[in-house]
Amino acid sequence: MVTLTDTASTTTTTTRDAQSTTLSRRIYATGLRCRVCGEGYPLDPVHVCERCFGPLGVVYDDAALARDVTRETIAAGPATLWRYRALLPIATEHPVDLGAGWTPLLHARRLGALLGLERLYIKNDCVNPTYSFKDRVVAVAVNRAIELGMDTIACASTGNLAPAVAAAAAVAGLRCYVFVPEGLEPAKLINAAVYGPTAVVQVKGNYDAVNRLCAELADTYNWGFVNVNLRPYYAEGSKTLGFEACEQLGWQAPDHIVAPIASGALMVKIARGIEQLADVGLISRPRTRYSGAQAAGCAPVANAFAAHTEDVRPVRPDTIARSLAIGNPADGPFAVRLARQSGGIIGAATDPEIVEGIGLLARTEGVFAETAGGVTIAVLKQLAAQGLFRSDETVVAYITGNGLKTPDAVAGSLPAPTQISASVEDFEETVLGTGACD
Numbered sequence: 157m158v159t160l161t162d163t164a165s166t167t168t169t170t171t172r173d174a175q176s177t178t179l180s181r182r183i184y185a186t187g188l189r190c191r192v193c194g195e196g197y198p199l200d201p202v203h204v205c206e207r208c209f210g211p212l213g214v215v216y217d218d219a220a221l222a223r224d225v226t227r228e229t230i231a232a233g234p235a236t237l238w239r240y241r242a243l244l245p246i247a248t249e250h251p252v253d254l255g256a257g258w259t260p261l262l263h264a265r266r267l268g269a270l271l272g273l274e275r276l277y278i279k280n281d282c283v284n285p286t287y288s289f290k291d292r293v294v295a296v297a298v299n300r301a302i303e304l305g306m307d308t309i310a311c312a313s314t315g316n317l318a319p320a321v322a323a324a325a326a327v328a329g330l331r332c333y334v335f336v337p338e339g340l341e342p343a344k345l346i347n348a349a350v351y352g353p354t355a356v357v358q359v360k361g362n363y364d365a366v367n368r369l370c371a372e373l374a375d376t377y378n379w380g381f382v383n384v385n386l387r388p389y390y391a392e393g394s395k396t397l398g399f400e401a402c403e404q405l406g407w408q409a410p411d412h413i414v415a416p417i418a419s420g421a422l423m424v425k426i427a428r429g430i431e432q433l434a435d436v437g438l439i440s441r442p443r444t445r446y447s448g449a450q451a452a453g454c455a456p457v458a459n460a461f462a463a464h465t466e467d468v469r470p471v472r473p474d475t476i477a478r479s480l481a482i483g484n485p486a487d488g489p490f491a492v493r494l495a496r497q498s499g500g501i502i503g504a505a506t507d508p509e510i511v512e513g514i515g516l517l518a519r520t521e522g523v524f525a526e527t528a529g530g531v532t533i534a535v536l537k538q539l540a541a542q543g544l545f546r547s548d549e550t551v552v553a554y555i556t557g558n559g560l561k562t563p564d565a566v567a568g569s570l571p572a573p574t575q576i577s578a579s580v581e582d583f584e585e586t587v588l589g590t591g592a593c594d
């Protein structure tokens with residue numbers, strides 16, 4: 157990390173102001189920019205363009221990054237997403253850190269063989285601190301909130317964001333309000349409450365109602381709503397899923413990526429991350445294709461893709477994949493465009509296919525995913541059956557949440573335990589079916 161601070165280390169003043177200037181020099185992010193009209197903004201807690209209401213994204217000094225950041229400086233960093241700090245909009249060298257990121261990329265030989273893929277990889281993000289990829293986006297948003305001087309963080313959650321925010325708030329010592337919709341899996345409510353947030357607030361209505369309320373509250377209170385007013389920073393965390401896949405493949409971009417879609421930010425930012433690695437000279441210019449996976453019971457992005465339009469029509473979600481149940485996805489149009497322009501597809505999986513996908517992944521690769529993972533595996537299977545992949549392509553499927561969060565989704569599809577008395581005879585007769593017959 158030494159190379160990141162060379163300009164700053166020449167400054168010797170000790171006043172507060174000078175210190176904050178010193179810090180700000182260590183950040184390679186230079187501002188925000190509207191992703192629709194290109195209007196520029198400072199690195200403030202803002203997320204919507206005043207000119208066209210488009211969403212804002214973070215821009216970087218790519219020339220400085222190309223000069224200062226190498227494969228070696230990254231590899232010398234921690235075994236967490238903070239190894240990519242220079243490529244994130246965070247200045248501090250000592251971020252609040254739960255150890256998110258740098259999760260295993262598994263060569264999925266058995267599942268690959270079933271699907272006709274020699275080089276299928278599973279990015280296993282089930283093993284993050286609160287058991288979903290949301291720990292990545294929260295790591296960036298919460299540290300940005302601290303840098304912006306905020307003392308309270310909040311979020312609108314479909315289930316996995318709430319525990320990630322509550323855990324980060326606990327470690328950072330921040331006040332914390334997490335907002336969730338009705339009908340969430342009990343495991344997810346417990347997973348949020350256990351970290352002792354100021355309040356877990358259950359809002360009557362679905363996620364889209366929760367999100368509307370949070371947008372109003374973010375206008376009233378100077379709080380960091382990680383996925384509302386801090387959304388440009390939050391979304392940057394998903395780039396690390398793209399960075400890691402490339403680094404773990406020996407600094408090579410995958411040929412094809414399959415990712416689940418709720419708001420669409422995850423998939424779009426994986427692509428942004430991989431492009432950024434090429435922008436700063438860490439990999440050669442990739443030609444990765446991007447495919448997205450939705451639940452059939454909440455498929456506004458897949459519907460738009462099928463209808464050859466970027467006009468994503470909101471839907472009312474009805475699916476067991478609650479973590480993906482966003483009826484009005486903010487990044488939907490960008491996800492449609494990414495899939496179309498890169499040569500990918502956006503597919504949808506029914507509830508029975510989702511359950512089957514969870515079981516298939518567990519039985520072949522030993523990874524127990526929550527419903528979003530079932531969606532991804534089910535769509536991966538559809539795409540393989542449609543002949544979308546060449547057999548020697550490197551395909552990475554993103555498994556973004558842990559199955560222990562949604563055990564009820566599969567409970568009914570699994571055999572009950574075989575009951576026996578504590579005797580060898582009963583074991584042999586009932587389990588092995590070889591009992592003595594006299």
Ligand SMILES: *Cc1c(COP(=O)(O)O)cnc(C)c1O
Nearest residue numbers: 316418419420421422528556557
């Ligand atoms: C939130 C979430 C996603 C999708 O994220 P978006 O960026 O909103 O598309 C995928 N998988 C899991 C498990 C999630 O919790």
Ligand SMILES: [Zn+2]
Nearest residue numbers: 190193205208
């Ligand atoms: Zn704009």
